[in-house]
Amino acid sequence: MVGMEVAGRTSAPLTARQAGLVGCQRCARVWPMGTVRCGRCGSRLVSRDRNSLQRVWAWWIAGVICYIPANLYPMLRTRTLFQSQEDTIIAGAIELFTHGAPFVAIIVLIASVAIPLAKFAAIAVLALGVRQGSRIPAGRRHIVYEIVEYIGRWSMIDVFVVAILSSLVQLNVVASINPGPASLAFALSVIFTMLSAQSFDSRMIWDHIEPDQKGPAA
Structure with missing residues (x-):
């Protein structure tokens, strides 16, 4: 504007x-x-792409559906000569913390739990704000949208870690690390969430704003 x-x-x-x-x-x-x-x-x-909200909610629901099994099923399957172990995202973070790697555990929790939940909430708030109105100023909502768009590229960190470990730790009978079913569900959840954010027409944020609110050109 x-x-x-x-x-x-x-x-x-x-x-x-x-x-x-x-x-x-x-x-x-x-x-x-x-x-x-x-x-x-x-x-x-x-x-204005008024039909964009339908795509936003469709991808958003698909992302939430995939995020549930991503946290319930094992993300990583570790097999050694004497035992095998399956870890979910939360269980893996707890194990990292108990083994003296709290910094890595915190990163895993932030990247795999906090950020995805925050993205789901942010997209829902933006879509509802366009449809029903919002008390949050348009400028702040646009900043939220930009943040969601920016962090989307970093949401695959868990999948990348699993892929790297699976390719490096393959010692046949001695030890091996393989991705669990949660890795596919998590990857799909991230992809669907990114598509949901990209489907949102951010120009609609600036519709029906108060005269004293300023923002970028629509």
């Missing part, structure tokens, strides 16, 4: 829609309202 300076005072912010402009969601190029396709990347131009 841009504010109009009139007689030394800043008037109500002017949205891109009010200025007769529409931005491309893929390359961020701005075009006059009514342009069908982006001349830079060829994407379809729409001022």
Whole structure:
């Protein structure tokens, strides 16, 4: 949004829609309202994608469904010459803590439990705020959206660790580490959550805002 300076005072912010402009969601190029396709990347131009909330909730529900077995089933299966062991995400973090690696255990808990739950909550708050209104200022909601988008790329840390361990620790009869069924469920949950966040049209955050709230161009 841009504010109009009139007689030394800043008037109500002017949205891109009010200025007769529409931005491309893929390359961020701005075009006059009514342009069908982006001349830079060829994407379809729409001022607001109202159907995006349906996709957001569909991917969100799929992510929650996959996140449940990701915490109930073993993430890692360890087999040695004399015993075999299966660990869930929480059990693995507890074992790391008891074996003198509290820092690693905290990282696992943050990356595998705290961040996914926070992403589910943040996406739900953003989607509900667009549909039902929110007391949270639009600027803060947009910051939340940017954070969710940014941390999405780091959500696969557990899957990467399992893949690395599985490839390195393969000593045939002596010892081996293999991924458990939770690793696939966790990976799917992360993918679905990322798709849910990417489906959200963040421009809708700035609809129906108060005149004194300012933010970026829609």
